[in-house]
Amino acid sequence: MLGIMFPTIDQETINQVTLAIMLPLVLMMGYGLLLINRQFTRPNSKRPAAAIADHIRLRVFATMPIWYGLAILIASINALAWIFHDGTLQLVPTTLIPELLIDQETMVFQRHSWLGLLLTLSSSTALWLALVLLKKMFDNRMDRHKAFLIRSQFIATNITAGLLVFVGYSIGIEPQLENASGGTTYTVAGLLLALFSIYSYAAFQKGYFAIMKEALVFQLAILPFNALLLSGLWIVYTLSLPADYIELGQGYLLPAGSSFALLFLAMIYVIYGQATREHN
Numbered sequence: 001m002l003g004i005m006f007p008t009i010d011q012e013t014i015n016q017v018t019l020a021i022m023l024p025l026v027l028m029m030g031y032g033l034l035l036i037n038r039q040f041t042r043p044n045s046k047r048p049a050a051a052i053a054d055h056i057r058l059r060v061f062a063t064m065p066i067w068y069g070l071a072i073l074i075a076s077i078n079a080l081a082w083i084f085h086d087g088t089l090q091l092v093p094t095t096l097i098p099e100l101l102i103d104q105e106t107m108v109f110q111r112h113s114w115l116g117l118l119l120t121l122s123s124s125t126a127l128w129l130a131l132v133l134l135k136k137m138f139d140n141r142m143d144r145h146k147a148f149l150i151r152s153q154f155i156a157t158n159i160t161a162g163l164l165v166f167v168g169y170s171i172g173i174e175p176q177l178e179n180a181s182g183g184t185t186y187t188v189a190g191l192l193l194a195l196f197s198i199y200s201y202a203a204f205q206k207g208y209f210a211i212m213k214e215a216l217v218f219q220l221a222i223l224p225f226n227a228l229l230l231s232g233l234w235i236v237y238t239l240s241l242p243a244d245y246i247e248l249g250q251g252y253l254l255p256a257g258s259s260f261a262l263l264f265l266a267m268i269y270v271i272y273g274q275a276t277r278e279h280n
Contacts, residue, residue, distance in 0.1 A: 021188050024260045027267055028192075034270060060138060067131055070224075075124035077227040082109065082116035088226055092233040096251040101171075104183075108170040115163065122159040126193075127223045129153035134216045137209060150204050157197040157219060164190030185256045189225045196222070210275040217269045221262035229259040 060067070081088040087105035089097055109116050130153055136146065168187030200215035232255025241251055270276060 021184055021257075023257050024188055024192060024263055027260075027263045030267065031270060034276070038276075061135075064131075064135060068128075071124075071127050071131055074127060074224045074227045075120065077230060078120045078123055081226060081230065082120050086110050086116075088230050089233075091230060093237055096233060096237050096246065098252065101252065104171045105167075108167055115167070119160065119163045119167070122156050122163065123223060123226075126153060126156040126160050127220070129156060130216050130219050130223070134213065134220065137213050137216070147204075150201065154197055154201045157193055160223075161190040161194035161197065164193065166190075185225070185229065185259065188260075189222055192222050193219060208275075210273070214270055214273055214275050217273075218263070218266045221266040222260065224262065225259040228261065229255050232256075232258045 081091055085091055086109040087102075089102045089105050094102060129149065133146075133149060133153055164186045168183035168185070168190060171183030171186065196215045196218040200212050200219065203209070203211035203215060233252070236251055236255055245251065
């Protein structure tokens, strides 16, 4: 696929810089297979939730203040990176990341002074509204009269998605050893957010609230990617990777790949969630 998109790419580049997209790509393939399987097992009647699902729901309710606190922390990290600095990579040691990548990200945020503020506001709004919506749906208090809240979250998420794709495209999405394909992380996050936001809104329009919950969980797994990227970069820095690993860009690629790690939790929800239960 990458060979078709970028005809000039070589095998060494593919091996090194596609790590950042491997995790979300593999998980999305798994989710796609699950959706195909559902098409061959049409629901006959609504089944009660699995015991583990009820346990998780009660835990989520009990810890909601923590989730809201984490949302505020994530918004603060994004503000620090995108508003008060010219990008996330300004907050980590320069010896860890290819200099070209830092310069490219910095240039994007410096050239568009409005970008950091708008991206922080839209992503924070999308994250907060997604949490509020999911809590209401788990509490069985969601109905079509909540359309304003749903549309607001849809708009905020797609603004965020568009801005992330813009940043990624401006940095550069073609895999290159020199910049570790830094724009790919932003672009993948933006495209996945747009996909699941549209999926969620379409499910709402059709009244498929189990699918809507599923899509919201995926959005909540993607939105914190920048905070996870920054955390991962500092963790890798403390590990003192060998110089040849740093030279190959692994100091950035490993945290970039792990920034989508919450998708694992989203897949666990998919396996045990209401939508899957209704098709088994």
